[in-house]
Amino acid sequence: MSDLRIGVLGIQGAYARHAEMLSSAGVAAEIIKYREQLSGITGLVIPGGESTTLTRMMGFRIDYEDILNFAAAFPVFGTCAGLILLGTGCKDPRIRQLGFLDAVVTRNAYGSQKESFTEEITLAFDPGKHFHAIFIRAPKILSTGRSVRVLAAYGNQPVLIESGMHLGASFHPELTQDSRIHRYFIQKVKEINDGKTRRTA
Amino acid sequence: MKKGAFEVKAGLSEMLKGGVIMDVTNVDQAKIAEDAGAVSVMALERIPADIRAHGGIARMSNPDMILKIREAVSIPVMAKCRIGHFAEAQILQEIGVDFIDESEVLTPADEENHIWKKDFRVPFVCGCRDLGEALRRIGEGAALIRTKGEPGTGDIVEAVRHMRKVMMQIRKLTILDKSELMTEAKHLGAPFEIVEWVAENGRLPVPNFAAGGVATPADASLMMQLGAETVFVGSGIFMSDDPKPRAEAIVKAVTHYDDPAALAEISKRLKEAMVGISASGLEEKEKMANRGW
Numbered sequence: 001m002s003d004l005r006i007g008v009l010g011i012q013g014a015y016a017r018h019a020e021m022l023s024s025a026g027v028a029a030e031i032i033k034y035r036e037q038l039s040g041i042t043g044l045v046i047p048g049g050e051s052t053t054l055t056r057m058m059g060f061r062i063d064y065e066d067i068l069n070f071a072a073a074f075p076v077f078g079t080c081a082g083l084i085l086l087g088t089g090c091k092d093p094r095i096r097q098l099g100f101l102d103a104v105v106t107r108n109a110y111g112s113q114k115e116s117f118t119e120e121i122t123l124a125f126d127p128g129k130h131f132h133a134i135f136i137r138a139p140k141i142l143s144t145g146r147s148v149r150v151l152a153a154y155g156n157q158p159v160l161i162e163s164g165m166h167l168g169a170s171f172h173p174e175l176t177q178d179s180r181i182h183r184y185f186i187q188k189v190k191e192i193n194d195g196k197t198r199r200t201a
Numbered sequence: 202m203k204k205g206a207f208e209v210k211a212g213l214s215e216m217l218k219g220g221v222i223m224d225v226t227n228v229d230q231a232k233i234a235e236d237a238g239a240v241s242v243m244a245l246e247r248i249p250a251d252i253r254a255h256g257g258i259a260r261m262s263n264p265d266m267i268l269k270i271r272e273a274v275s276i277p278v279m280a281k282c283r284i285g286h287f288a289e290a291q292i293l294q295e296i297g298v299d300f301i302d303e304s305e306v307l308t309p310a311d312e313e314n315h316i317w318k319k320d321f322r323v324p325f326v327c328g329c330r331d332l333g334e335a336l337r338r339i340g341e342g343a344a345l346i347r348t349k350g351e352p353g354t355g356d357i358v359e360a361v362r363h364m365r366k367v368m369m370q371i372r373k374l375t376i377l378d379k380s381e382l383m384t385e386a387k388h389l390g391a392p393f394e395i396v397e398w399v400a401e402n403g404r405l406p407v408p409n410f411a412a413g414g415v416a417t418p419a420d421a422s423l424m425m426q427l428g429a430e431t432v433f434v435g436s437g438i439f440m441s442d443d444p445k446p447r448a449e450a451i452v453k454a455v456t457h458y459d460d461p462a463a464l465a466e467i468s469k470r471l472k473e474a475m476v477g478i479s480a481s482g483l484e485e486k487e488k489m490a491n492r493g494w
Contacts, residue, residue, distance in 0.1 A: 010219070010456075011219070011456050012218070012219040012220045012238075012240060012455075012456060013215075013216055013218060013219060013220075014215045014216055014218060015218075015219070016218070017215060033456065033457065033460075048215075048216050049216050049217075049218070049219070049220065049240065050216070050217075050220065050240045050241075050276050050277075052235060052238065052275060052276055053220055053238045053239070053240050053276075053452070056236070056237070056238035056449075056452070057238055057452070057453070057456060060453055060456075060457075060463075061457065061463065080216070081216075092275065094235070094236075094275060107275060108275060111297070112271075112297035112298070112299050112323075113210075113213055113277065113298075113299035113300065113323055113324065114204065114205070114294060114297065114322040114323045115204065116204065116209045116212070116213065117202045117203055117204045117209065118202075118203045118206055118208065118209060119202050119203070134208060134209060134212050135209075136209060136212045136213050136216060137213065137216075137277065137299070172212060172215075175208065175212050175215060
């Protein structure tokens with residue numbers, strides 16, 4: 001096990017599954033419910049769940065600004081609702097976005113649950129083997145800015161994107177047994193950490 | 202593209218974890234629920250407490266009423282069908298509800314069989330009083346299990362009984378010898394393969410939520426500490442004196458269920474909870490939890 005500690009925002013949603021996935025990839029995972037906990041981690045996962053609930057719960061024991069400050073310094077990986085929060089351009093007043101991924105994301109874009117689906121997609125960083133992507137009342141990435149790199153698409157629709165140190169997926173890698181995307185995120189956290197250590201040394 | 206796989210159905214159950222699902226009977230209530238941070242709303246014409254008082258046959262709600270609520274909110278919408286009434290379930294799936302509750306709150310349509318839920322693309326939640334009942338429903342394809350509790354009473358005692366029973370029976374399976382599992386499956390009246398899975402993994406194969414009698418933040422915390430992963434609140438919110446703050450309080454209580462300081466702060470400002478009726482004062486034939494087989 002490395003000495004990295006990655007947090008998973010534990011307000012609501014599939015946070016335990018993300019923590020299990022990180023642990024299985026050899027990283028200490030911590031469920032984050034309080035602002036004080038952010039000082040002990042160097043990367044954060046914002047899980048799927050309901051983006052309205054996540055927005056509503058900000059300001060009780062952890063603030064929107066706490067996450068904003070954290071994401072300015074450390075990598076954040078958002079899945080589904082987490083992607084919506086990381087993105088921009090969602091016109092829904094019930095949602096407050098962080099804007100760290102320059103991508104316009106729209107909520108629940110495929111219809112009701114009966115339209116939820118699975119699809120085999122190709123990861124740009126590991127194209128040899130398909131990734132089994134599970135889309136649940138999924139958001140759609142409508143457009144991306146110049147800083148954004150598309151790491152996987154479904155048709156012509158980006159579904160996995162990165163911008164600098166941040167990563168976002170409209171599907172749920174935490175519900176599979178395939179940890180490649182989590183490992184990719186862990187690598188980003190490692191690189192940022194190593195960079196910071198070198199600067200302070 | 203493949204739709205309706207079990208992992209997609211159970212996946213929505215995973216997304217509801219750590220949240221609160223609220224019963225609502227109109228658009229205004231649905232908006233209050235969403236605004237308070239509910240992860241989902243259950244659209245129904247009457248809340249369980251009123252179904253109890255009203256008597257008569259309780260059926261699936263009018264699709265028009267469900268659709269109005271669906272248009273008003275962005276969170277998943279659930280609706281109830283009668284136990285065994287697969288035609289009601291087909292209609293609910295057709296109009297696009299996100300989750301179907303095959304519920305003992307409504308008058309059962311079949312006194313021997315539940316719906317074969319594997320035929321549907323939309324996920325189902327079913328109630329249980331013990332592990333055998335939970336595993337029978339999972340065998341039929343349920344993607345989510347909840348306790349039955351005693352709906353519409355505001356009395357948590359039955360939900361506690363059911364959750365404790367399920368968790369105790371799960372723990373028991375994990376310590377039994379492999380050669381004892383078949384007989385245990387026989388006693389539980391549960392499918393052997395699922396019994397074997399639970400014995401190996403120490404949990405249900407689908408998320409396990411609490412329902413039936415939750416009225417306060419403390420009730421929600423109690424159920425979470427006993428092993429629930431999310432809480433349904435039926436009559437508890439809109440029968441109380443202060444639906445909006447109570448809804449918000451219960452949402453916070455589920456996230457911080459293991460933090461008494463947060464729970465104290467959350468509970469302080471609330472007015473009277475629903476008056477409720479004692480579940481132990483009900484005749485056996487009045488208990489909704491006895492419906493389902």
